[in-house]
Amino acid sequence: MNVKLVMSILGKVSLAFxxxxxxxxxxxxxxxxxxxxxxxLPITISLLLGIFMSRMKAEYKGHLSLREGLAxxxxxxxxxxxxxxxxxxxxxxxxxxxxxxxxxxxxxxxATSINNLDAIPSSLILWRSLTQWFGGLGIIxxxxxxxxxxxxxxxxxxxxxxxxxxxxxxxxxxKTTVYAISIAYMAATFLLMGILYTLNVTLFEAVNYAMTTVxxxxxxxxxxxxxxxxxxxxxxxxxxxxxxxxxxxxxxxKTYKEGFKDLWQDTELMAYLSVILFFxxxxxxxxxxxxxxxxxxxxxxxxxxxxxxxxxxxxxLQNYNEWxxxxxxxILLMMFVGGCAGSTAGxxxxxxxxxxxxxxxxxxxxxxxxxxVIDIKLxxxxxxxxxxxxxxxxxxxxxxxxxxxxxxxxxxxxxGMLDSIGIAAACLANIGPAFDMVAPLSTYADVSGAAKxxxxxxxxxxxxxxxxxxxxxxxxxxxGSKKW
Amino acid sequence: xxxxxxxxxLGKLCYTCAASFCLPLLLGIFLSEDSVYAFLQAIVTSMCxxxxxxxxxNTEDAGITYREGVAIAGFGWxxxxxxxxxxxxxxxxxxxxxxxxxxxxxxxxxxATAIAQIEVLPRSLLLWRSLTHWIGGIGIIVVFIAILxxxxxxSVHMFNAEVTGPxxxxxxxxxKTTAIALCKVYLFFTLVEMVMLYFAGMNLFDAVNHSFSTIATGGFSxxxxxxxxxxxxxxxxxxxxxxxxAGGNFALYYLVxEKGPQVLWQDTEFKVYIAxxxxxxxxxxxNLYVDGYFNWVDSFRYSVFQVTSIxxxxxxxxxxxxxxxxxxxxxxVLLMFIGGCAGSTAGxxxxxxIVILTxxxxxxxxxxxxPSMVVDISIxxxxxxxxxxxxxxxFFFLYVILFALLAFLMAMTGLSVIDSIGIIAAxxxxxxxxxxxxxxxxxxxxxxxxxxxxxxxxxxxxxxxxxxxxxLFRPEFWRxxxxx
Numbered sequence: 001m002n003v004k005l006v007m008s009i010l011g012k013v014s015l016a017f018x019x020x021x022x023x024x025x026x027x028x029x030x031x032x033x034x035x036x037x038x039x040x041l042p043i044t045i046s047l048l049l050g051i052f053m054s055r056m057k058a059e060y061k062g063h064l065s066l067r068e069g070l071a072x073x074x075x076x077x078x079x080x081x082x083x084x085x086x087x088x089x090x091x092x093x094x095x096x097x098x099x100x101x102x103x104x105x106x107x108x109x110x111a112t113s114i115n116n117l118d119a120i121p122s123s124l125i126l127w128r129s130l131t132q133w134f135g136g137l138g139i140i141x142x143x144x145x146x147x148x149x150x151x152x153x154x155x156x157x158x159x160x161x162x163x164x165x166x167x168x169x170x171x172x173x174x175k176t177t178v179y180a181i182s183i184a185y186m187a188a189t190f191l192l193m194g195i196l197y198t199l200n201v202t203l204f205e206a207v208n209y210a211m212t213t214v215x216x217x218x219x220x221x222x223x224x225x226x227x228x229x230x231x232x233x234x235x236x237x238x239x240x241x242x243x244x245x246x247x248x249x250x251x252x253x254k255t256y257k258e259g260f261k262d263l264w265q266d267t268e269l270m271a272y273l274s275v276i277l278f279f280x281x282x283x284x285x286x287x288x289x290x291x292x293x294x295x296x297x298x299x300x301x302x303x304x305x306x307x308x309x310x311x312x313x314x315x316x317l318q319n320y321n322e323w324x325x326x327x328x329x330x331i332l333l334m335m336f337v338g339g340c341a342g343s344t345a346g347x348x349x350x351x352x353x354x355x356x357x358x359x360x361x362x363x364x365x366x367x368x369x370x371x372x373v374i375d376i377k378l379x380x381x382x383x384x385x386x387x388x389x390x391x392x393x394x395x396x397x398x399x400x401x402x403x404x405x406x407x408x409x410x411x412x413x414x415x416g417m418l419d420s421i422g423i424a425a426a427c428l429a430n431i432g433p434a435f436d437m438v439a440p441l442s443t444y445a446d447v448s449g450a451a452k453x454x455x456x457x458x459x460x461x462x463x464x465x466x467x468x469x470x471x472x473x474x475x476x477x478x479x480g481s482k483k484w
Numbered sequence: 485x486x487x488x489x490x491x492x493x494l495g496k497l498c499y500t501c502a503a504s505f506c507l508p509l510l511l512g513i514f515l516s517e518d519s520v521y522a523f524l525q526a527i528v529t530s531m532c533x534x535x536x537x538x539x540x541x542n543t544e545d546a547g548i549t550y551r552e553g554v555a556i557a558g559f560g561w562x563x564x565x566x567x568x569x570x571x572x573x574x575x576x577x578x579x580x581x582x583x584x585x586x587x588x589x590x591x592x593x594x595x596a597t598a599i600a601q602i603e604v605l606p607r608s609l610l611l612w613r614s615l616t617h618w619i620g621g622i623g624i625i626v627v628f629i630a631i632l633x634x635x636x637x638x639s640v641h642m643f644n645a646e647v648t649g650p651x652x653x654x655x656x657x658x659x660k661t662t663a664i665a666l667c668k669v670y671l672f673f674t675l676v677e678m679v680m681l682y683f684a685g686m687n688l689f690d691a692v693n694h695s696f697s698t699i700a701t702g703g704f705s706x707x708x709x710x711x712x713x714x715x716x717x718x719x720x721x722x723x724x725x726x727x728x729x730a731g732g733n734f735a736l737y738y739l740v741x742e743k744g745p746q747v748l749w750q751d752t753e754f755k756v757y758i759a760x761x762x763x764x765x766x767x768x769x770x771n772l773y774v775d776g777y778f779n780w781v782d783s784f785r786y787s788v789f790q791v792t793s794i795x796x797x798x799x800x801x802x803x804x805x806x807x808x809x810x811x812x813x814x815x816x817v818l819l820m821f822i823g824g825c826a827g828s829t830a831g832x833x834x835x836x837x838i839v840i841l842t843x844x845x846x847x848x849x850x851x852x853x854x855p856s857m858v859v860d861i862s863i864x865x866x867x868x869x870x871x872x873x874x875x876x877x878x879f880f881f882l883y884v885i886l887f888a889l890l891a892f893l894m895a896m897t898g899l900s901v902i903d904s905i906g907i908i909a910a911x912x913x914x915x916x917x918x919x920x921x922x923x924x925x926x927x928x929x930x931x932x933x934x935x936x937x938x939x940x941x942x943x944x945x946x947x948x949x950x951x952x953x954x955x956l957f958r959p960e961f962w963r964x965x966x967x968x
Contacts, residue, residue, distance in 0.1 A: 329895040329904060333888060356881050363878040364955050392877040393848045396841055399884060403818060410810040411771075417810045417902050417919075435901075 004056040006071050011053025013076045017083050018046030023130060024087070028123035039123065042086035073142060077464060080138075081106050087127050091120075096449045103456045105131025107463035108139070108344055110218025110314040110432030113452065115445040117223055122204065128219055129208040133189065136215025136344040139463065140181055140249055180253045189214045192241050199233050213238050216245045216344045218314030218432045223441060225316050235317060239304055246311030246339035247272065267379045268351045272310070272340050275350065279306045279334055283327040290324045302327070309334040312346040314432030321439030328435065335425040335434075346430030346462050348398055352391045355383055397466050402428055405458050412451040423451065427458035485962065486552050491541030493556045494563055498534030501567045502527045504619060505612070508571070512608030519606040522574035530567050551961060557627050557952050561944060564623075565591050568616050575609060581933040588940045590616025591623070592947035593829055595703020595799040595916030598936065600929040602708050607689060610706050614693040621700025621829040622670055624947070625734055626663045669737050674699045677726045684718045698723055701730045701829045703799025703916040709925065710801040710917075717785055720802050724792045731796030731824030732757065752864045753825050753836040757795075760835070764819060765791045768812045775809045787812075794819040797830040799916025806923035813919065817906065820913045831914030831946050833883055837876050839863060844873055882950050887912055890942045897935040911939045912946035
């Protein structure tokens with residue numbers, strides 16, 4: 001493995017990071033806050049680290065090998081999360097909580113360990129929301145562009161597949177896609193900012209909430225969450241943008257180029273919407289018949305919560321922890337489903353479920369015709385056996401990790417059965433709030449340090465779709481072999 | 485579809501059921517119980533039904549394929565569970581839905597009881613209850629070891645005792661010899677346990693019932709408090725020992741008889757099964773001891789009993805595990821999913837599948853580094869073909885999905901999230917006692933009829949290993965094709 005190359009790229013990441021930290025630094029000046037040193041130190045550290053690592057003379061062969069690509073993805077995430085914890089650390093939070101908040105930001109989870117949000121200076125709040133926005137952008141860039149090129153898990157779930165092209169012609173295509181998608185992401189953010197501002201939300205709040213919504217992150221500036229605005233218009237706008245961000249950005253790009261018919265033909269998008277509608281009605285009926293709310297409110301609140309949970313954002317309008325058991329169970333189920341492949345959402349992803357269902361149905365047929373060849377298509381695209389294997393393994397790993405995480409969490413203090421299940425599911429899917437101890441209106445502040453650490457690992461595993469991190473477990477990765 | 489063959493077997497099944505009613509009938513006569521009339525009515529009904537089936541069935545065409553095997557297994561279960569519920573109904577003990585539940589619970593060797601007060605029941609009915617377990621256990625063994633592997637290579641995997649069937653004429657006699665051999669092993673263990681329990685202090689009636697229940701890995705007891713009633717470490721030890729045996733591969737035991745005990749140590753699945761028992765027992769014992777529940781002797785005693793009870797999916801209870809710490813309860817729930825060895829009377833996913841899934845998942849981690857590498861998964865020294873692996877992966881996915889769906893339906897009855905999850909986990913795996921409302925010291929009597937029906941479906945699905953029932957949904961199953 002070309003260690004020097006990886007280090008030098010990581011150095012550039014560190015430099016870029018230092019520059020990003022300037023934003024809250026400048027904001028601190030603008031808001032006349034005295035906490036400038038707390039940002040200055042992290043900036044200095046990042047820049048120094050970046051300069052030191054970029055100095056490595058590395059030969060660049062023109063392309064990244066598989067190992068280098070994987071190392072890059074894994075390490076840059078770890079680096080960014082570590083550096084991102086520095087501002088919190090210098091502001092006085094303990095090490096684990098700082099790490100937790102930083103990881104929760106970059107993985108767009110939105111679980112917060114800060115109990116008293118009003119006592120936090122605005123510049124830090126801005127940094128918090130920024131981490132989510134960058135996290136979302138990073139996900140889109142890495143998983144749509146870099147991973148197919150490097151081919152780490154062999155999965156390509158996106159309908160706008162660049163297939164049948166030779167390697168030279170893929171690169172420019174990827175570049176255009178990268179630009180287009182980044183622009184879409186940024187445009188959505190600015191659009192939401194603008195709309196919120198016209199709805200009488202202060203500029204600062206509009207900026208923060210736009211960033212945490214489009215990234216499907218879910219950090220709130222107030223403990224009462226979106227109820228703070230007391231405005232159905234604001235809630236609906238945010239709902240729409242959550243819905244948008246939970247969809248496939250590559251599909252949006254394809255629609256932009258080739259027309260709207262692509263949207264209706266996309267099986268995953270239709271399934272995504274159907275799942276949301278199904279759970280909306282299921283919970284609404286439950287809420288209405290249990291006399292929690294009137295009919296329209298039942299529908300509205302369950303719709304919002306369904307969208308929020310499926311897109312793994314984690315916003316809430318009501319404390320769903322007090323809803324009847326059946327609705328709580330629906331929410332737990334939705335935590336596993338997740339959004340569309342190619343979005344900023346987490347979870348197992350709708351596309352994977354679709355493929356696995358089609359496969360199981362076909363497999364039942366195969367028990368009758370043992371020599372039958374199975375051919376699965378999604379939105380007209382052929383799914384290769386390698387992809388199927390990758391998806392099956394992912395499902396198994398996801399469930400296995402969830403199970404073991406729940407086990408370990410239950411060993412820590414103060415966590416009962418539902419607490420553990422909720423935290424494990426919500427962190428792995430990058431949602432944020434869950435049940436009981438970490439219900440809406442509550443935070444992760446009182447969760448023990450050990451549990452916070454486990455949650456950090458879960459958030460990273462979920463965000464990086466497991467394999468990119470698990471590869472570090474393979475000793476071969478470190479020792480290498482000459483066949484490379 | 486060879487309907488005549490199907491009817492022939494169903495007819496035989498009815499007559500067998502009628503014959504098996506005779507045993508409790510005799511006991512009832514001997515003890516002068518009123519339930520005698522219930523059994524007489526049940527016998528008459530079974531004979532009539534059997535007569536009807538026999539009119540239409542014959543074995544002129546002995547061609548038996550997967551389809552017939554599945555149909556016999558699927559419909560046979562419905563017929564026998566229906567007939568088996570008659571004594572409860574005719575004796576006025578249970579309403580039809582609960583009677584069906586009890587009968588299904590009996591034959592699927594689950595052991596979840598809908599009877600609120602067991603000890604006041606007439607002894608003949610109690611005997612019938614345990615007998616349904618014992619018969620169900622034999623049925624499992626015969627269908628899944630003797631019949632299905634002969635007619636469907638690849639759908640059921642017996643890695644050590646696989647006797648691959650050549651042409652169809654010689655299949656039926658092969659099935660017969662295998663079935664008889666297995667029944668001998670089964671009977672042997674039952675008798676030995678009966679004797680040992682009797683000498684350990686149980687009265688004859690209890691010894692008979694509990695050994696029927698143990699070897700079938702059922703879990704019905706003649707006492708409301710299950711094995712807690714005896715308060716005897718010796719009895720617990722004997723039962724635990726036989727539960728471990730009953731959770732192992734019966735075909736393997738038959739081989740032990742022919743080739744000696746080294747067969748056991750060569751079997752990967754058996755080794756993993758024992759290892760899991762050791763590890764989880766240690767974990768739970770530690771948890772119980774450290775959290776101050778019991779002294780270390782009792783921690784070990786209760787832990788080893790409950791672990792063997794749950795992993796073999798028997799479901800006997802020697803201590804109220806519902807009050808154990810969350811970690812221990814999670815361990816038990818995890819065991820509910822793992823289950824026993826393939827080729828045993830245990831339910832759930834089965835150790836061999838878990839082993840293969842784990843190996844496959846870790847092979848992939850290796851493969852991310854070397855995408856073109858070919859990885860061989862082997863178990864007990866033999867390579868597992870890819871089609872089998874694919875089938876197992878599909879099975880795991882369906883198991884999780886069906887579990888989620890059934891738990892969703894359970895939650896509709898208003899039960900809490902944890903209770904719904906626990907009940908379905910415990911019944912789809914044919915364990916029996918769950919958590920909370922249906923916990924270790926409770927019964928399923930209080931669950932509403934819809935819930936009981938959902939659970940009955942769960943028990944049948946789990947027992948028939950999903951595919952066997954689900955394949956009945958495929959239209960191809962019913963269409964007769966000439967190219968078979």
